[in-house]
Amino acid sequence: MSKQLSLPVLLKDQLSFDNFIAGENQQLIDHLISVAKAEGNIPNYPWLTYLFAETGIGKSHLLFATCFLAEQHQQSCVYLSFRDKPQLAVEMLEGLEAYALICLDDIEYIEHDLPWQIALFDLINRVKEQGHSRLILCSRFPLQSLPLQLPDLLSRLSWGVSFRVTVINDLERCQALILRAEQRGLVMPLEVARYLLNHLQRDLPGLIKSLDKLDELSLQQQRKLTIPFVKSTLNL
Structure with a gap:
């Protein structure tokens, strides 16, 4: 499957790790760089990453940066924001496990939407079973406060590693x-x-x-x- 990047096309400057001021987030950045460069099925590698922080801290920037770096390393990648859910069909999540890197932003926007929650649950299961993709998800909320109604989905999200994106001074x-x-x-x-x-x-x-x-x-x-x-x- 060919690369598919759904990234902002009107940006005057590329969102990369080079123009993200790390502050206290260096451990997170190091992790995302390793995720972007990872290839194939790596035993015991954290294939699922969950990021959270309030709006305006840089979560989406980090997802774009990870996608750009993965693309530079010839890794197929896809970015989707659930903010765009009204313009998307739930079937969009089908087949994403074919990508090496899957970045899903703003997952709190599927609150009270059971079909989307089930579709995300199924995607996580497929990614886990096939074992060759890395999945990064972002939200404003820590996992324990994530406003989703499907308990099994919340359980699946806890399978990965979780990072809070820290505010810079x-x-x-x-x-x-x-x-x-x-x-x-x-x-x-x-x-x-x-x-x-x-x-x-x-x-x-x-x-x-x-x-x-x-x-x-x-x-x-x-x-x-x-x-x-x-x-x-x-x-x-």
Whole structure:
């Protein structure tokens, strides 16, 4: 089966491990890198990984990064978000066990949807039985609080290893913003990054989204990223 990546196509910068500020998440990143590079049936290898954290911490970034790295190592991979469930058919989960890496995001969105929960349960069983795929699932909730109604599915999810994605501190948020600006060809001084952190919503996706407008207007006006330019551009 050929690779299938359902990743954001409008991203200006690739979501990779290189532009993810690890903070206290280095053990998790090392694990995901090994998952992305793993090949075939490895005895006692953790084939199921469960990630959780509140919104805006970087769970999806880590899934995209794992997919990109797997693709670089010629591993077939697929990403699906259950946020898109209204536009998806439950049969989408059939046959995913043919992929080397399966990343399923936002699984809390199948709450109160028994057909999807049963389909995920069956997929996990097939992945376990066939023994050549790795499965990564993400949610806002730790396993013990996951709002799913199928007890057998919750039991299956506990078969794997579980990681909490830890929030980075303010300096690390600034470093992430500077790095993502640099990848767009922008030079962002630390004081500008701190200004954005103090005057915009503090979640990293929201901060990075502000780079779109700054990127466009700085190019048009040939302006450097200074605090006065940022204030006028973003109406702060």
